[in-house]
Amino acid sequence: xxxxxxxxxxxxxxxxxxxxxxxxxxxxxxxxxxxxxxxxxxxxxxxxxxxxxxxxxxxxxxxxxxxxxxxxxxxxxxxxxxxxxxxxxxxxxxxxxxxxxxxxxxxxxxxxxxxxxxxxxxxxxxxxxxxxxxxxxxxxxxxxxxxxxxxxxxxxxxxxxxxxxxxxxxxxxxxxxxxxxxxxxxxxxxxxxxxxxxxxxxxxxxxxxxxxxxxxxxxxxxxxxxxxxxxxxxxxxxxxxxxxxxxxxxxxxxxxxxxxxxxxxxxxxxxxxxxxxxxxxxxxxxxxxxxxxxxxxxxxxxxxxxxxxxxxxx
Amino acid sequence: xxxxxxxxxxxxxxxxxxxxxxxxxxxxxxxxxxxxxxxxxxxxxxxxxxxxxxxxxxxxxxxxxxxxxxxxxxxxxxxxxxxxxxxxxxxxxxxxxxxxxxxxxxxxxxxxxxxxxxxxxxxxxxxxxxxxxxxxxxxxxxxxxxxxxxxxxxxxxxxxxxxxxxxxxxxxxxxxxxxxxxxxxxxxxxxxxxxxxxxxxxxxxxxxxxxxxxxxxxxxxxxxxxxxxxxxxxxxxxxxxxxxxxxxxxxxxxxxxxxxxxxxxxxxxxxxxxxxxxxxxxxxxxxxxxxxxxxxxxxxxxxxxxxxxxxxxx
Numbered sequence: 001x002x003x004x005x006x007x008x009x010x011x012x013x014x015x016x017x018x019x020x021x022x023x024x025x026x027x028x029x030x031x032x033x034x035x036x037x038x039x040x041x042x043x044x045x046x047x048x049x050x051x052x053x054x055x056x057x058x059x060x061x062x063x064x065x066x067x068x069x070x071x072x073x074x075x076x077x078x079x080x081x082x083x084x085x086x087x088x089x090x091x092x093x094x095x096x097x098x099x100x101x102x103x104x105x106x107x108x109x110x111x112x113x114x115x116x117x118x119x120x121x122x123x124x125x126x127x128x129x130x131x132x133x134x135x136x137x138x139x140x141x142x143x144x145x146x147x148x149x150x151x152x153x154x155x156x157x158x159x160x161x162x163x164x165x166x167x168x169x170x171x172x173x174x175x176x177x178x179x180x181x182x183x184x185x186x187x188x189x190x191x192x193x194x195x196x197x198x199x200x201x202x203x204x205x206x207x208x209x210x211x212x213x214x215x216x217x218x219x220x221x222x223x224x225x226x227x228x229x230x231x232x233x234x235x236x237x238x239x240x241x242x243x244x245x246x247x248x249x250x251x252x253x254x255x256x257x258x259x260x261x262x263x264x265x266x267x268x269x270x271x272x273x274x275x276x277x278x279x280x281x282x283x284x285x286x287x288x289x290x291x292x293x294x295x296x297x298x299x300x301x302x303x304x305x306x307x308x309x310x311x312x313x314x
Numbered sequence: 315x316x317x318x319x320x321x322x323x324x325x326x327x328x329x330x331x332x333x334x335x336x337x338x339x340x341x342x343x344x345x346x347x348x349x350x351x352x353x354x355x356x357x358x359x360x361x362x363x364x365x366x367x368x369x370x371x372x373x374x375x376x377x378x379x380x381x382x383x384x385x386x387x388x389x390x391x392x393x394x395x396x397x398x399x400x401x402x403x404x405x406x407x408x409x410x411x412x413x414x415x416x417x418x419x420x421x422x423x424x425x426x427x428x429x430x431x432x433x434x435x436x437x438x439x440x441x442x443x444x445x446x447x448x449x450x451x452x453x454x455x456x457x458x459x460x461x462x463x464x465x466x467x468x469x470x471x472x473x474x475x476x477x478x479x480x481x482x483x484x485x486x487x488x489x490x491x492x493x494x495x496x497x498x499x500x501x502x503x504x505x506x507x508x509x510x511x512x513x514x515x516x517x518x519x520x521x522x523x524x525x526x527x528x529x530x531x532x533x534x535x536x537x538x539x540x541x542x543x544x545x546x547x548x549x550x551x552x553x554x555x556x557x558x559x560x561x562x563x564x565x566x567x568x569x570x571x572x573x574x575x576x577x578x579x580x581x582x583x584x585x586x587x588x589x590x591x592x593x594x595x596x597x598x599x600x601x602x603x604x605x606x607x608x609x610x611x612x613x614x615x616x617x618x619x620x621x622x623x624x625x626x627x628x
Contacts, residue, residue, distance in 0.1 A: 002404055004476070011480040017403050089331050089599065089607045090316055140598025148597025159599055162318070166325040167604035260602035276601060283462025284454025285403065285473055287590060288574035290481035293403045 007210045008189075009174055009182035014212045014292045022295050024304045027214055027279045028253045034145065034152035042081075042153035044100040047074035053083040054094065055127070057120060064116070066123075079113075080120045085157070092128060092160040096120055097153060105143065105154045107245035114238035117156075121261070122228045124158055129229075129265055134160040136168060136264070144256030147278045168264065176268050183270030187222050195302045197247065202233075203240040207298035207305070214280055214296035215252065215305070217244055219273040227263035227271055241273065246310040248277060255279060321524045322503075323488055323496035328526045328606045336609050338618045341528055341593045342567045348459065348466035356395075356467035358414040361388035367397040368408065369441070371434060378430070380437075393427075394434045399471070406442060406474040410434055411467060419457065419468045421559035428552035431470075435575070436542045438472055443543075443579055448474040450482060450578070453542075458570030461592045482578065490582050497584030501536050509616045511561065516547075517554040521612035521619070528594055528610035529566065529619070531558055533587040541577035541585055555587065560624040562591060569593060 003016045041049035052069035057080040059065070067075045069083070078100065085093040098106060098117055106114060121139060128137045138159045142149040149155075164172075175182055190196060190206045197217060198205040205219045219240060221231065231237055241259075248255065257277040263269065279296075286292050317330045355363035366383035371394040373379070381389045383397070392414060399407040412420060412431055420428060435453060442451045452473045456463040463469075478486075489496055504510060504520045511531060512519040519533045533554060535545065545551055555573075562569065571591040577583065593610075600606050 002402070004404075013477075013479070015403055017401075087331075088316070089329055090318075136603070138599050138602045140602050142597045146595070148595040157598065161603060161605065163327075165327070165603035165605050258598040258601055260598050262602065274601075281460070281462040282596070283456045284471065284572040284574050285452055287572055287588075288452045288454050288576065289450070289475060289479035291475065291479050 005210045008186050008208070009178065010171065012210065012212075012290070014210050014294050016211075016297050017293050017295050018297065022214075024215075024251055024296075024301075027255070027296070029255065029279075031144065031146075031254065031256070040102055040151065040153050042095070042097045042151060042155060043102055044076070044078070047076070047081070050095070051084040051086060053078075053081050055082040055120070055124065057081070057116065079116060082120065082124055082158075090159055090161065092131070092134070094124065094128075094158040096124065096156040096158065098156060099154050102153050105245075105249075106141075106242055107249045109238075109242055111235065111239060114242040115235045118228065118231075118234035118238040118241075121156070122231070122234065125227065125261075125263070126229050128158065128160045131160065133162050135164045136161040138165075139261040139263075141259050143258070144254075144278070147256035147258050149256075164264075168262070171262075172264060172266060172269055175270070181224055181268070181270050183220060183272060184224055187220055191222075194299050197302050197305045198240055198243055200236060200240070202236045205240055205244045207302040209298060211294055211296070211298035211301065212292035213276055214294060215248065215255075215277045215301045216298070217248070217275040217305075219244060219275070221271055225271050226267055226269040227265065228261065231271075243310040244275060244305075247305045247308040248275065250308050250310065251304055252277065252279070319524045322500050322522070323492065324485065326524065326526075326604070328524050328608050330525075330611050331607050331609050332611070336528075338529075338565055338610075338615075341569070341610070343569065343593075345458065345460075345568065345570070354416055354465065354467050356409070356411045356465060356469060357416055358390070358392070361390070361395070364409070365398040365400060367392075367395050369396040369434070369438065371395070371430065393430060396434065396438055404473055404475065406445070406448070408438065408442075408472040410438065410470040410472065412470060413468050416467050419559075419563075420455075420556055421563045423552075423556055425549065425553060428556040429549045432542065432545075432548035432552040432555075435470070436545070436548065439541065439575075439577070440543050442472065442474045445474065447476050449478045450475040452479075453575040453577075455573050457572070458568075458592070461570035461572050463570075478578075482576070485576075486578065486580060486583055489584070495538055495582070495584050497534060497586060498538055500532075501534055505536075508613050511616050511619045512554055512557055514550060514554065516550045519554055519558045521616040523612060525608055525610070525612035525615065526606035527590055528608060529562065529569075529591045529615045530612070531562075531589040531619075533558060533589070535585055539585050540581055540583040541579065542575065545585075557624040558589060558619075561619045561622040562589065564622050564624065565618055566591065566593070 056067045056075040056078045058078045081097040141156045195207045255277045259275045263271045370381045370389040370392045372392045395411040455470045509521045569591045573589045577585045
């Protein structure tokens with residue numbers, strides 16, 4: 001039997017389609033190999049193929065330093081490199097090359113590497129919010145061609161938006177109209193439950209009750225925090241995100257995915273990161289109704305992901 | 315330069331990304347062949363592989379008759395066949411096999427065939443609205459595997475929804491709060507303009523000002539009508555839809571697409587059909603903001619589609 005479920009606090013619905021439900025292996029796809037690194041403009045040595053970097057993170061001995069490219073001189077030997085997109089969707093559109101290694105994605109980062117990436121996310125969010133024209137900072141990662149990544153070198157994107165997207169504003173309004181933060185309620189409701197995937201003192205990663213997509217994951221700080229810029233210790237955050245991605249990669253043969261940071265410069269908002277593997281197609285019904293048919297009950301998805309040990313080999 | 319555009323009357327935005335803009339040929343994709351008809355359960359002769367039909371349209375001589383399957387006897391020699399989906403997403407989920415011909419899609423229908431299909435759409439909408447549990451009838455077509463069609467035999471789907479989807483309700487509220495119907499305003503604004511693709515006395519097909527997707531098309535009756543069930547003469551409607559699909563097929567090498575009927579059993583609503591070719595990927599930014607980056611300005615899309623002669627060979 002199909003079950004209609006409502007979002008925790010928004011007027012959004014999904015159909016958990018039990019009669020069509022599948023095993024995790026039914027979602028494993030053969031993926032065409034991504035193009036190789038020969039002409040990768042994000043790889044070390046090709047820095048001249050991109051605009052001058054706005055922030056380059058590198059180590060001098062054990063000390064982390066942050067530098068910028070000069071017009072005619074590119075900083076080399078970097079760990080993470082942030083630079084303007086050559087084809088900006090909006091002014092300020094930035095690429096964060098996450099590692100010099102063309103083949104190493106965040107699911108396989110060491111603790112130090114993933115913590116540094118979180119630091120860069122935080123710094124770049126702060127940097128862009130300092131621009132008065134920016135009302136919202138969209139921070140997201142497209143993994144694989146199917147999920148919209150046109151270049152395969154590991155990278156995150158940041159697009160400053162000159163208005164608050166109505167979808168975000170609607171959510172903020174619903175949060176501010178509630179007696180207490182609905183995300184704090186979600187942490188309480190899901191903690192220790194059957195939809196948990198990863199949980200520690202600071203973070204919870206779970207399959208939301210109202211999962212619109214197979215193997216969708218939400219990641220929430222247990223403490224009410226509005227943005228990554230207000231997280232004190234970024235190491236537990238990075239590990240939780242890395243482990244969630246590694247579980248996904250292991251269970252489903254490196255599926256393509258997007259992850260998005262939902263965060264605001266408003267104390268009412270509660271930071272949340274959503275990981276959406278690309279395993280289904282939003283077709284006519286979804287486009288007609290905004291109601292999503294999901295053939296993988298989140299309770300089953302969470303059990304399968306929970307059972308995968310992560311980190312496996314880091 | 316990128317341009318941010320707002321929807322005609324809703325709080326929705328898109329970015330027309332001029333710096334990334336492309337020619338129509340850049341959107342042409344090689345498509346893997348769809349599976350052949352050997353085991354097609356929608357093909358004539360295989361009626362026993364589906365549940366008993368709820369409505370079968372066939373000709374007796376020149377007279378159109380509508381019959382139903384009996385439990386142990388399937389009606390043969392049909393033109394259009396409606397039957398319950400073996401794997402319903404929701405109760406009542408219905409398949410409309412549009413033609414006995416496995417290879418013939420609505421873009422290639424004759425005038426009579428497409429008019430009959432519109433008649434079936436109207437009849438089945440009426441039929442499902444008679445059920446008091448049904449608050450919304452979702453009528454849509456997925457064309458091609460990429461667009462969510464798991465079977466390649468030409469078919470439309472109808473899913474009765476036991477509530478009005480919030481997205482539709484929000485739109486209805488905005489319409490009812492306006493001084494006059496915003497869709498009637500859109501007809502007036504777009505008629506004769508640079509975004510028109512097909513226009514006659516009764517219908518207009520155009521690329522919306524706020525196109526979220528490359529080559530997106532909207533089709534509106536010029537007269538204020540809330541649903542297909544209130545259209546008197548269905549022939550001009552069918553021809554406009556068929557010609558729009560044929561232009562799309564011709565210009566872009568038979569792309570996959572979805573089309574959806576937006577209609578309500580409420581006189582305030584204004585029927586509109588949206589055709590969304592699947593030529594781009596909604597990636598992290600779209601999922602994070604609900605703002606769509608579109609690399610094909612609708613004015614250019616409309617010009618290219620307008621220049622294609624249709625019908626070509628019917």
